[in-house]
Amino acid sequence: MQGRNISDIIEAYLKQILAESERVEIKRSEIAALFNCVPSQINYVIKTRFTIQRGYLVQSKRGGGGYIRIEKVKLLDDRDMLDTMIQLIGEQINQRDALALVQKLYDDRIIGRKEANLILAATSHETLAVADREFEAQLRAHILIGILNHLRYERE
Amino acid sequence: MQGRNISDIIEAYLKQILAESERVEIKRSEIAALFNCVPSQINYVIKTRFTIQRGYLVQSKRGGGGYIRIEKVKLLDDRDMLDTMIQLIGEQINQRDALALVQKLYDDRIIGRKEANLILAATSHETLAVADREFEAQLRAHILIGILNHLRYERE
DNA sequence: TTAACTTTGACTAATATTGACTATTATTAT
């Protein structure tokens, strides 16, 4: 955690700002210049230290007036279960198992009926039948994991 | 959504007016002068931020007394709106346009905040980056259409 | 020693800005 390397120092710098406000917005090149490193190092720091698992949400925009914004989010209590589910899904999942998983999310009141149906629509065979079965199962896994990651935190 | 560049500022300016009236009519050169930019930048702002997908209709006239008019469109009922959106999505859609579309669904109260965020999670670049960009956009279109079709009968 | 972590930079992608050229409409002169 100490500043043994540039990444740690940049991490500390950003977290210091985040200790006092809910979000920090930076210009990648400016931070890179400030810490004498290449711009892509900022991406590395964000990717390794400001993940959703740790309670950070990152958004960015390129082009003129571009920025990187890091936001603290409130993680919910269910995240252990979500982690377990993500583990279980692995690389691929078929529709039947996906249904069971969504059912469990519903039974545990992590999602409501409308949301459950939405997820089922997004991961149904009808929607995802774009190639072979295996690829479809991989896609389903990707989408479900993306959704589960978004269920980790509360939004304003 | 704040104004970090001229385009964002102009967008905000126009939307502020549109928040209070159904339409706004401008003289391109005047707005350009007001914001210290070239006139064609106004076209850029309109093209990227006031699309039909986002619920705006734009009309204009050249020559003396010319103008650009931006109007908020009123969609008939939800079913028509869903059909229209499916049409607009077509074979593929990028994340930006998808975001605008979900925003419109939310603004028109067809979906709630949680559902909107779920859809965004399911169709984000992070979730769908499994192959090349074109395929990703096709996938996004498939999923969105699947969800929209689901919303169609979920409501009845 | 080796596996994990960090640093770097070349290449890519997204978005914004600008201006030269074109198209359309209104007004004025003939």
Add this chain to the structure above:
DNA sequence: ATAATAATAGTCAATATTAGTCAAAGTTAA
């Protein structure tokens, strides 16, 4: 009326301004 001119807005491609990706090379810790 018609033609010339003025007053608009539109298009498009070049350039500028950001951030993202990825893999090679370097460093550190187990």
